[in-house]
Amino acid sequence: MVRVNLEGVTKRFGNVLAVDNVTLTVESEEFFVLLGPSGCGKTTTLRIVAGLETPDAGRVLFDGVDVTHVPARKRGVAMVFQSYAVWPHMKVFENIAMPLRIRKLPESEIAERVKRVAEILQIDHLLDRYPFQLSGGERQRVAVARALAVEPKVLLMDEPLSNLDALLRVTARAELKRLQKKLRITTLYVTHDQVEAMVLADRIAVMNKGRLVQVGTPDEIYREPIHRFVAHFIGSPPINFFDGVVQEVCIDAGFARIPVNNVPEEYVGKQVIVGVRPEDLSLQPVPRGLELKGELLLIENLGNEYILHVDVGGTTLRVLAREKPTRRDVTLYLDPANLHIFDKSTELRIPLRYK
Amino acid sequence: MIKRWLTYIGALAIAVWILLPIAYTTLASFAEIRDYYARVIPRSYTLRYYEEYFRLGVLDALVRSVQVGLITVALSFIFGLPAGYAIGRWAFKGRDTLRMAVIFFRVFPVAVMAVPLAVTYISLGLYDTLLGIALAHTAIALPFVILITSSIFISIPKDLEEAGHVFGMSGLHVFLRITLPLAAPGLAAAAMFTFLISWNEVVAATILSYVNRTLPAMVLSPYVIGTGGELPDPYKFAAATIMILPALLFMAYVRRYLITMWGAAGVR
Numbered sequence: 001m002v003r004v005n006l007e008g009v010t011k012r013f014g015n016v017l018a019v020d021n022v023t024l025t026v027e028s029e030e031f032f033v034l035l036g037p038s039g040c041g042k043t044t045t046l047r048i049v050a051g052l053e054t055p056d057a058g059r060v061l062f063d064g065v066d067v068t069h070v071p072a073r074k075r076g077v078a079m080v081f082q083s084y085a086v087w088p089h090m091k092v093f094e095n096i097a098m099p100l101r102i103r104k105l106p107e108s109e110i111a112e113r114v115k116r117v118a119e120i121l122q123i124d125h126l127l128d129r130y131p132f133q134l135s136g137g138e139r140q141r142v143a144v145a146r147a148l149a150v151e152p153k154v155l156l157m158d159e160p161l162s163n164l165d166a167l168l169r170v171t172a173r174a175e176l177k178r179l180q181k182k183l184r185i186t187t188l189y190v191t192h193d194q195v196e197a198m199v200l201a202d203r204i205a206v207m208n209k210g211r212l213v214q215v216g217t218p219d220e221i222y223r224e225p226i227h228r229f230v231a232h233f234i235g236s237p238p239i240n241f242f243d244g245v246v247q248e249v250c251i252d253a254g255f256a257r258i259p260v261n262n263v264p265e266e267y268v269g270k271q272v273i274v275g276v277r278p279e280d281l282s283l284q285p286v287p288r289g290l291e292l293k294g295e296l297l298l299i300e301n302l303g304n305e306y307i308l309h310v311d312v313g314g315t316t317l318r319v320l321a322r323e324k325p326t327r328r329d330v331t332l333y334l335d336p337a338n339l340h341i342f343d344k345s346t347e348l349r350i351p352l353r354y355k
Numbered sequence: 356m357i358k359r360w361l362t363y364i365g366a367l368a369i370a371v372w373i374l375l376p377i378a379y380t381t382l383a384s385f386a387e388i389r390d391y392y393a394r395v396i397p398r399s400y401t402l403r404y405y406e407e408y409f410r411l412g413v414l415d416a417l418v419r420s421v422q423v424g425l426i427t428v429a430l431s432f433i434f435g436l437p438a439g440y441a442i443g444r445w446a447f448k449g450r451d452t453l454r455m456a457v458i459f460f461r462v463f464p465v466a467v468m469a470v471p472l473a474v475t476y477i478s479l480g481l482y483d484t485l486l487g488i489a490l491a492h493t494a495i496a497l498p499f500v501i502l503i504t505s506s507i508f509i510s511i512p513k514d515l516e517e518a519g520h521v522f523g524m525s526g527l528h529v530f531l532r533i534t535l536p537l538a539a540p541g542l543a544a545a546a547m548f549t550f551l552i553s554w555n556e557v558v559a560a561t562i563l564s565y566v567n568r569t570l571p572a573m574v575l576s577p578y579v580i581g582t583g584g585e586l587p588d589p590y591k592f593a594a595a596t597i598m599i600l601p602a603l604l605f606m607a608y609v610r611r612y613l614i615t616m617w618g619a620a621g622v623r
Contacts, residue, residue: 102523
């Protein structure tokens with residue numbers, strides 16, 4: 001399979017800088033996810049890899065070969081579009097077979113390949129139908145089947161699950177993951193859904209405003225977000241933020257003094273943003289836990305869990321809890337080892353810890 | 356129930372509105388002149404007016420009209436289709452200005468343009484030729500063709516073409532195998548509309564030809580215009596019927612194809 005490199009890729013649309021100096025490597029056979037809010041440049045980046053856009057600066061390399069100015073049709077990639085882009089005037093069989101016909105494969109092999117991918121995606125009973133006779137989920141499978149049938153060097157997917165209903169999305173997600181691991185195709189996948197990214201990716205690149213913010217495994221991105229934006233974007237329910245000031249042995253957050261140790265001298269007096277994930281706050285005492293007295297404002301029932309909104313000295317914190325508290329005044333326990341601390345001015349992570 | 360009856364009544368009213376003039380025109384075209392002026396519904400009939408038109412060569416004119424119409428469709432599509440595609444598909448500088456400019460060509464009245472055009476045609480040797488008339492009709496039809504085809508191409512999702520490029524098709528392949536089949540129903544309608552523009556056009560056709568007249572120019576010029584409108588009405592009705600009939604036959608023939616095409620397009 002193929003390794004994909006982007007080197008300093010930049011793309012402007014008029015005055016808008018859509019992709020700003022993006023450099024990244026998608027390793028061979030890797031499932032690589034570009035994650036970010038809408039308008040962050042992730043789809044444009046994908047389209048540049050596909051050859052549907054030409055970058056204003058920078059290079060795209062497939063296995064070290066510069067393909068920046070190679071037209072899409074000669075790149076040997078396949079793409080699953082957000083709209084699926086299944087051709088409405090062709091039956092399912094023709095949709096999957098057409099790219100193979102263009103490649104001038106013998107008719108027997110075309111039939112063979114269509115049959116194989118149709119079986120993999122369980123659409124072999126639909127081959128004789130027109131796309132308008134299919135459901136959204138079936139159409140999505142046809143789009144994936146068409147992409148797999150060409151045995152692409154790189155598989156590109158642009159939010160392929162976003163038009164499916166919530167339940168189907170979860171099953172389709174697992175299926176995609178299984179397929180990619182089985183076929184070992186280098187995959188570049190674009191989504192704005194952080195759960196999708198966490199589930200599917202070998203590695204994630206978080207993008208914002210055309211720039212790469214962080215590249216790493218799902219665990220790295222989740223546990224060590226290097227920027228406030230990443231911490232904010234990843235995790236559901238979202239992370240809690242509050243302001244604080246670094247002191248010699250603690251961070252003064254107003255409503256609490258959170259212990260930290262080994263504070264370098266230059267950090268003392270620094271304004272910081274402290275992030276605590278809702279699951280790192282607990283109603284049960286934890287070892288070394290910091291006690292926070294608060295007042296319960298709201299309960300969101302998720303069925304198996306509850307999101308509690310708790311006011312602690314004027315700051316509202318979201319807490320993920322297994323059970324509902326019985327009283328309005330609650331005590332939260334915070335393990336200071338699980339804090340994410342960011343510089344207030346640069347919003348970059350500061351390596352402050354409590355060990 | 357009431358809503359259903361109202362629908363029927365509405366449909367009936369529209370049908371009467373369209374069919375009654377056609378029916379009366381046809382009937383009156385066979386009426387004896389004395390009878391026509393004496394009664395509302397004439398009782399004695401004749402084929403005289405039609406014989407007269409056939410003697411004057413109405414069949415040849417009909418063939419010429421079809422030829423001019425087909426040449427007009429071909430020319431206006433050759434020039435209009437690429438323009439429509441460009442306006443519909445690509446964002447480029449001055450696109451909206453161009454779109455407006457296309458409409459502005461319609462403000463020049465054909466009657467005013469036709470006389471200088473006739474002079475030019477005589478010097479070019481195009482006067483009284485089918486190609487000459489078709490060129491004038493192309494000029495009239497082109498703005499419509501450009502605007503209609505551009506909106507047809509806009510309605511085809513760009514993704515479908517991009518998928519073609521990604522899956523190995525050249526630009527020509529994408530156009531022939533994806534864009535064109537999807538645009539076909541709309542383009543067929545546009546072609547028919549263009550043909551009708553040419554079929555119905557009389558001013559330019561009359562001024563730019565002398566012997567080789569198209570059907571409307573032929574049936575209208577010698578009697579209606581030549582006699583200053585003094586001709587008895589049944590002659591005019593016969594002329595009108597001759598004009599309408601081919602169009603009706605044509606529509607009856609293509610109707611089922613139209614329904615199939617638009618039906619298929621509707622479920623997209």
